[in-house]
Amino acid sequence: xxxxxxxxxxxxxxxxxxxxxEKKYLDFQKQFHPDISSSADIEKSIAINEAYKTLSDDFLxxxxxxxxxxxxxxxxxxxxxxxxxxxxEILELQEKIAEISDKNExxxxxxxxxxxxxxxxxxxxxxxxxxxxxLSAQLLVKAKYLKKSIEDLKIRKNKLN
Amino acid sequence: MALLQILEPGxxxxxxxxxxxxxxxxxxxxxxxxxxxxDEKVKFFADENGLEIHPSIVNYDKNGNVINVGxxxxxxxxxxxxxxxxxxxxxxxxxxxxxxxxxxxxxLMGKSFADxxxxxxxxxxxxxxxQKExxxxxxxxxxxxxxxxxxxxxxxxxxxxxxxxxxxxxKAVITVPAYFDEAAKNATKxxxxxxxxxxxxxxNEPTAxxxxxxxDNSAEGIxxxxxxxxxxxxxxxxxxxxxxFKVLGVAGDNALGGDDFDHLIAEKLSVNLAQARKxxxxxxxxxxxxxxFTRADFEKLILPKIEKTFTLTKNLIEDLELESEEIKGxxxxxxxxxxxxxxxxxxxxxxxxxxxxxLDPDRIVAAGAxxxxxxxxxxxxxxxxDVIPLSLGIEMMGGIVDKVIYRNSxxxxxxxxxxxxxxxxxxxxxxxxxxxxRELANDCRSLAEFEIKNIPAMKAGLAxxxxxxxxxxxxxxxxxxxxxxxxxxQEIIVKPSYSLDENEIKKMLLDSLKNSKSDVENRLLIQTIxxxxxxxxxxxxxxxxxxxxxxxEKKLISEKLENLEKLISEKNSRDxxxxxxxxxxKAAENLVLRKVNAVLNAKIAGKKIDEI
Numbered sequence: 035x036x037x038x039x040x041x042x043x044x045x046x047x048x049x050x051x052x053x054x055x056e057k058k059y060l061d062f063q064k065q066f067h068p069d070i071s072s073s074a075d076i077e078k079s080i081a082i083n084e085a086y087k088t089l090s091d092d093f094l095x096x097x098x099x100x101x102x103x104x105x106x107x108x109x110x111x112x113x114x115x116x117x118x119x120x121x122x123e124i125l126e127l128q129e130k131i132a133e134i135s136d137k138n139e140x141x142x143x144x145x146x147x148x149x150x151x152x153x154x155x156x157x158x159x160x161x162x163x164x165x166x167x168x169l170s171a172q173l174l175v176k177a178k179y180l181k182k183s184i185e186d187l188k189i190r191k192n193k194l195n
Numbered sequence: 196m197a198l199l200q201i202l203e204p205g206x207x208x209x210x211x212x213x214x215x216x217x218x219x220x221x222x223x224x225x226x227x228x229x230x231x232x233x234d235e236k237v238k239f240f241a242d243e244n245g246l247e248i249h250p251s252i253v254n255y256d257k258n259g260n261v262i263n264v265g266x267x268x269x270x271x272x273x274x275x276x277x278x279x280x281x282x283x284x285x286x287x288x289x290x291x292x293x294x295x296x297x298x299x300x301x302x303l304m305g306k307s308f309a310d311x312x313x314x315x316x317x318x319x320x321x322x323x324x325x326q327k328e329x330x331x332x333x334x335x336x337x338x339x340x341x342x343x344x345x346x347x348x349x350x351x352x353x354x355x356x357x358x359x360x361x362x363x364x365x366k367a368v369i370t371v372p373a374y375f376d377e378a379a380k381n382a383t384k385x386x387x388x389x390x391x392x393x394x395x396x397x398x399n400e401p402t403a404x405x406x407x408x409x410x411d412n413s414a415e416g417i418x419x420x421x422x423x424x425x426x427x428x429x430x431x432x433x434x435x436x437x438x439x440f441k442v443l444g445v446a447g448d449n450a451l452g453g454d455d456f457d458h459l460i461a462e463k464l465s466v467n468l469a470q471a472r473k474x475x476x477x478x479x480x481x482x483x484x485x486x487x488f489t490r491a492d493f494e495k496l497i498l499p500k501i502e503k504t505f506t507l508t509k510n511l512i513e514d515l516e517l518e519s520e521e522i523k524g525x526x527x528x529x530x531x532x533x534x535x536x537x538x539x540x541x542x543x544x545x546x547x548x549x550x551x552x553x554l555d556p557d558r559i560v561a562a563g564a565x566x567x568x569x570x571x572x573x574x575x576x577x578x579x580x581d582v583i584p585l586s587l588g589i590e591m592m593g594g595i596v597d598k599v600i601y602r603n604s605x606x607x608x609x610x611x612x613x614x615x616x617x618x619x620x621x622x623x624x625x626x627x628x629x630x631x632x633r634e635l636a637n638d639c640r641s642l643a644e645f646e647i648k649n650i651p652a653m654k655a656g657l658a659x660x661x662x663x664x665x666x667x668x669x670x671x672x673x674x675x676x677x678x679x680x681x682x683x684x685q686e687i688i689v690k691p692s693y694s695l696d697e698n699e700i701k702k703m704l705l706d707s708l709k710n711s712k713s714d715v716e717n718r719l720l721i722q723t724i725x726x727x728x729x730x731x732x733x734x735x736x737x738x739x740x741x742x743x744x745x746x747x748e749k750k751l752i753s754e755k756l757e758n759l760e761k762l763i764s765e766k767n768s769r770d771x772x773x774x775x776x777x778x779x780x781k782a783a784e785n786l787v788l789r790k791v792n793a794v795l796n797a798k799i800a801g802k803k804i805d806e807i
Contacts, residue, residue, distance in 0.1 A: 060436070060437070060439045060441075060578075063439070063578060063580060064439065064576070064578055067578055067580070067668070068607060068667070068668045069396070069570065069571060069578060069579065069668060070578060076607055076667070076668075079607050080607050080608055080609045080665075083604075083605040083606070083607065083608050084608065084609075084610075086605070087604065087605065188510075188514075192510070
């Protein structure tokens with residue numbers, strides 16, 4: 035089976051042309067979506083949706099690139115152990131989120147975490163490029179925890195409404 | 196014997212040659228519409244009075260038989276006006292024969308008895324159901340499910356299209372709120388099947404609206420659809436490009452709509468719901484209604500509910516990592532978007548010129564359904580890429596939900612997760628599938644439970660069970676579980692735990708097929724009898740009131756009356772009743788004419804010349 039990059043005829047790099055990706059995605063669905071094609075192609079339509087979802091999202095694409103190196107941090111809890119510093123940092127962040135109750139504070143914290151989340155992904159991908167796979171995975175695991183924290187903040191914010 | 200097919204003049208040839216017409220249906224809480232695309236234009240089907248918007252109301256008599264569909268009973272109140280406009284029709288007997296009038300059935304689709312225990316309804320729920328069972332409504336001696344009521348509306352709509360097109364219709368595209376859960380969607384499909392319709396696609400209402408807008412205006416770019424209907428609120432964000440309509444995300448509330456505003460007004464002013472609704476509608480154009488209740492009062496009353504819709508809208512934009520500036524236009528759907536406050540508040544989030552309020556919010560969803568029906572039957576190049584509105588997951592130890600497919604995932608989609616045993620020699624595993632965003636399974640909607648058995652004896656954590664969730668293009672879920680070591684496979688089509696079981700559905704289908712012919716005949720007979728009774732009542736009343744009638748005329752009319760009465764009492768054939776009814780009409784023609792003239796004269800006599 036082709037990997038997601040091969041499916042869209044893209045080089046397996048973190049930097050990809052999103053406009054080109056979307057164009058190919060729509061062309062594929064115009065060919066294989068069950069509304070247009072015979073029902074036998076539903077599996078293809080499903081595979082294209084899954085591949086597009088993964089490649090169009092920075093975090094998911096980064097994880098996918100790492101999984102091509104046989105480290106699946108999304109689905110395998112034990113794939114990479116986060117460092118002690120990371121764990122402490124995340125625990126502190128979680129405590130902060132549990133206590134926060136001001137909407138503006140939530141918004142500021144969200145922006146702050148989001149920025150770190152994005153730079154972690156970029157750093158991780160730079161390490162991957164340099165073939166520092168373990169280091170790359172460490173950074174991405176931390177990004178995974180931050181992603182969860184951003185979700186938690188959203189829930190927290192909705193509870194305040 | 197082969198029958199020659201004869202084309203009626205003026206009939207659309209396309210419909211004759213094309214073996215299948217697919218209709219688009221907007222099955223709304225308050226009103227329903229049915230449409231097709233003809234010559235690249237939307238054509239709505241009207242009832243005998245020329246109306247294209249059909250109230251979603253089913254009226255039953257005391258025996259539980261359907262009298263009619265789409266008729267609001269409390270609208271026929273001004274008897275005098277009624278007499279004047281149509282002396283041959285009289286509402287009293289129809290009104291009398293209606294014992295249950297069911298409206299807003301959509302809110303109950305797929306609901307269990309427990310779901311509606313505390314809801315205010317204008318009809319009676321069967322109290323004998325268990326908590327988890329599909330609720331039933333008491334209609335005379337019958338106990339009917341919401342899907343059965345809904346199927347009567349669908350049958351009515353199908354017939355409107357069939358009678359107009361003179362061709363049999365078997366397929367439809369039906370719109371549903373984006374936030375309808377699996378149970379409500381399944382109930383809608385069941386209703387369609389009971390009405391003899393195969394559902395080619397369930398389309399989310401806001402998506403349908405965007406499709407209609409986009410195709411009509413060749414729109415490109417990102418659009419928001421704000422849909423505040425009678426019973427539900429949906430907001431969708433779509434990207435339209437080159438004939439592809441890609442839904443980016445949806446959010447909504449399944450229990451928030453214009454009906455709630457009616458209830459609030461009714462409570463505040465101690466009026467009935469019909470009156471409350473009238474006041475609400477008046478306040479869209481006037482600033483004061485009912486002499487004291489102002490638009491400001493109304494806005495204060497509904498503000499918390501309206502605010503909720505805007506929070507959902509803003510959160511969706513944020514979830515999709517969009518800025519409101521990136522949204523090119525806001526399409527308004529549903530009657531409640533006529534409320535000035537809604538438009539004002541929307542203009543605060545977006546800007547005034549982005550609010551597309553020139554569209555008809557009552558028709559745009561049906562137009563979209565018709566377009567999608569057209570797309571699917573003609574294999575056009577337009578494509579709709581939709582998402583699932585609610586996450587799907589599995590309950591884990593401790594009642595926590597492990598989400599398998601996240602909300603706003605593009606469909607069709609599939610995902611597999613592996614699970615293992617937690618005890619040595621554990622030979623079975625139970626799975627509880629839930630739908631919703633909350634963390635605890637108890638707070639989510641329970642969809643199904645199933646068990647995989649006969650796992651060979653082995654140490655804890657060694658068995659591997661792969662569970663695959665597959666969501667089709669309608670957003671309906673199938674779950675497959677496979678035990679990898681012995682390759683034991685189990686597949687279940689997910690139905691909500693409290694849904695009808697397979698046998699029950701089969702029985703309902705069989706019943707409806709078996710009875711469909713006699714059903715139709717019975718209904719026609721009932722309708723005929725109701726009509727004949729009306730006529731008889733009018734004639735009798737006129738006979739009593741008439742002082743100028745001569746004996747010969749009176750005797751003839753009485754004879755005809757007796758004859759018709761006899762035929763009705765023995766439930767004679769429909770044809771003979773119609774014939775006797777016509778004879779009565781002929782005999783009483785002069786009598787009725789004299790009465791109408793007298794009524795008109797009386798009206799005119801009391802008025803000045805320039806008022807006539």
